Amino acid sequence: xxEVTVFYGLYGSGKSEVSINYALRLAxxxxxxxxxxxxxxxxxxxxxxxxxxxxxxxVNVVSPKDSIRHADLPVLPEGIRTVLLQGEGxxxxxxxxxxxxxxxxxxxxxxxxxxxxxxFVVNAMRPFSRTLDEAQEAVRGVTSSAGLPPGGLVSNTxxxxxxxxxxxxxxxxxxxSLGLCLGLPVVMVGVPDWLKSRDxxxxxxxxxxxxxxxxxxxxxxxxxxE
Amino acid sequence: MSESMLMKGNEALAEAAIRAGCRFYFxxxxxxxxxxxxxxxxxxxxxxxxxxxxxxxxxxxxMVYGAAGAGGRVLISSSSPGISLMQEAISYIAxxxxxxxxxxxxxxxxxxxxxxxxxxxxxxxxxxxGHGDYRIIVFAPATIQEGCDLMATAFDVADKYRNPVMILGxxxxxxxxxxxxxxEVVDVAGLPAKPWATTGNEGRKANLINSIYxxxxxxxxxxxxxxxxxxxxxxxEVRYEIVHGDDAEWFFVAYGTVARICMSVIxxxxxxxxxxxxxxxxxxxPFPDEAFEKVVGQAKGFLTVEMSTGQMxxxxxxxxxxxxxxxxxxxxxxxxxxxxxxxxxLRDVIEGRVxxxxxxxxxxxxxxx
Numbered sequence: 001x002x003e004v005t006v007f008y009g010l011y012g013s014g015k016s017e018v019s020i021n022y023a024l025r026l027a028x029x030x031x032x033x034x035x036x037x038x039x040x041x042x043x044x045x046x047x048x049x050x051x052x053x054x055x056x057x058x059v060n061v062v063s064p065k066d067s068i069r070h071a072d073l074p075v076l077p078e079g080i081r082t083v084l085l086q087g088e089g090x091x092x093x094x095x096x097x098x099x100x101x102x103x104x105x106x107x108x109x110x111x112x113x114x115x116x117x118x119x120f121v122v123n124a125m126r127p128f129s130r131t132l133d134e135a136q137e138a139v140r141g142v143t144s145s146a147g148l149p150p151g152g153l154v155s156n157t158x159x160x161x162x163x164x165x166x167x168x169x170x171x172x173x174x175x176x177s178l179g180l181c182l183g184l185p186v187v188m189v190g191v192p193d194w195l196k197s198r199d200x201x202x203x204x205x206x207x208x209x210x211x212x213x214x215x216x217x218x219x220x221x222x223x224x225x226e
Numbered sequence: 227m228s229e230s231m232l233m234k235g236n237e238a239l240a241e242a243a244i245r246a247g248c249r250f251y252f253x254x255x256x257x258x259x260x261x262x263x264x265x266x267x268x269x270x271x272x273x274x275x276x277x278x279x280x281x282x283x284x285x286x287x288x289m290v291y292g293a294a295g296a297g298g299r300v301l302i303s304s305s306s307p308g309i310s311l312m313q314e315a316i317s318y319i320a321x322x323x324x325x326x327x328x329x330x331x332x333x334x335x336x337x338x339x340x341x342x343x344x345x346x347x348x349x350x351x352x353x354x355x356g357h358g359d360y361r362i363i364v365f366a367p368a369t370i371q372e373g374c375d376l377m378a379t380a381f382d383v384a385d386k387y388r389n390p391v392m393i394l395g396x397x398x399x400x401x402x403x404x405x406x407x408x409x410e411v412v413d414v415a416g417l418p419a420k421p422w423a424t425t426g427n428e429g430r431k432a433n434l435i436n437s438i439y440x441x442x443x444x445x446x447x448x449x450x451x452x453x454x455x456x457x458x459x460x461x462x463e464v465r466y467e468i469v470h471g472d473d474a475e476w477f478f479v480a481y482g483t484v485a486r487i488c489m490s491v492i493x494x495x496x497x498x499x500x501x502x503x504x505x506x507x508x509x510x511x512p513f514p515d516e517a518f519e520k521v522v523g524q525a526k527g528f529l530t531v532e533m534s535t536g537q538m539x540x541x542x543x544x545x546x547x548x549x550x551x552x553x554x555x556x557x558x559x560x561x562x563x564x565x566x567x568x569x570x571x572l573r574d575v576i577e578g579r580v581x582x583x584x585x586x587x588x589x590x591x592x593x594x595x
Contacts, residue, residue: 012234043258044343070340070341125231126232126233127233160403220398220402221483225565226566
């Protein structure tokens, strides 16, 4: 049974890295998967910037074509509707940040399968997500703008390269509380892949929530080996 | 608050400005710096501040002129073409001796250019973007934490010299995320008084803010007074970092994003035993000539790397003053030099494959590599 998974949230919560890694995991399991770059509000660090790598890993990429890849306009990729309506295999949708970015999905509501799963990504060390009140407001704002009620939360609290196991733990606790407020399950927790082997206490911290190990793909220029 | 937060450069600069006592923000949208305006629109009101999105860059910078004249701590932000539009008013603000902080998250030019990162506004920022004999003080952060710290400094320095200060980033500095610890919140009421501000004339003669001096003698006097102020800025506000100044034989010269790229190249080259270091100007004006005095004796040469066709390299040549060879490598238009290409260029220089720069205008560019 194929699935449609939509990742939305605030700016900088890590939606794109989560989407990329989630799509790669599906592909590794041998599933046919398409990732849709629906981010019309962020100028850098987008799924389209690692298109080649995704294609090489067997992930189909739907993103604005190269000639308008850097256009300073809210450009949507061709064929989105077709992919959402008739796409074969799994579809992973990376939505732009904030209610503004989520509006794009709102405009495609009629093309979404009724069983599409909206997952809200939370990084509790980002602005506007640091209190339960703020975070609830963020969930309401983004999901109503997207026209897709959330089916669950993704705990993705991190500090980039400085992320420690305590941040994961603190983030899970926060996201858990947010889930209680909203009546939503925490379905996944983002964990930087370099923490996987480093900490034996990780399983205890995760407490049964499935981890999504995150390899960073959207690199700063000095982090590349090119 | 000493807790780390993960911030985009743009958001972090906005938060740092509020913490530094900024209560007035004016702007007009342009990529890649819109998160500054968005953050200010949400947050500055919580601190009793004012946010106005004007109808154009020209309007917004003239609002800065007014609010600065009234004694506020004022921030404006834009990106390259927007900053170009503001140059007339920046000249007025400098001429009228008013403090303000301007953020330029620069992008590729000339003209409309593109929205990817660039450093081709160095000339505009450091050599006088508008008319007349004036300078603006320019700080270039290489990390988001440094950007936050420089924001607090920028407001203090602007007030001290009553002159615009620019934080010159590039799109990458604005868009990338790094953990930051914010400086303490400044008590606005405790900031030094501004007796020159136009705050009403109760109990004193009205203050007048102007940049018009029709009498040539008067204007000449005014200009030399400004120049005396800039001399003090040159004396007191030079900022730079030297990396591996103890043993380096070759030095990269780079600022902002490109300095980060050079740092990763330095780590790689040092593993191979190459004695390479970095001179990183933090104040682009005043330019840190002093840093070069410290290392020119030991240096075999300097390789300036920029996201431009060669702008800062002119100041590097002035500072080095013919004592050692100065080489250049650049990419433009939003193309960012890759660590590999920078490494290759330095190896070419060291191994004598690049002719010494006899012609002042002989700049070697990147091209796809």
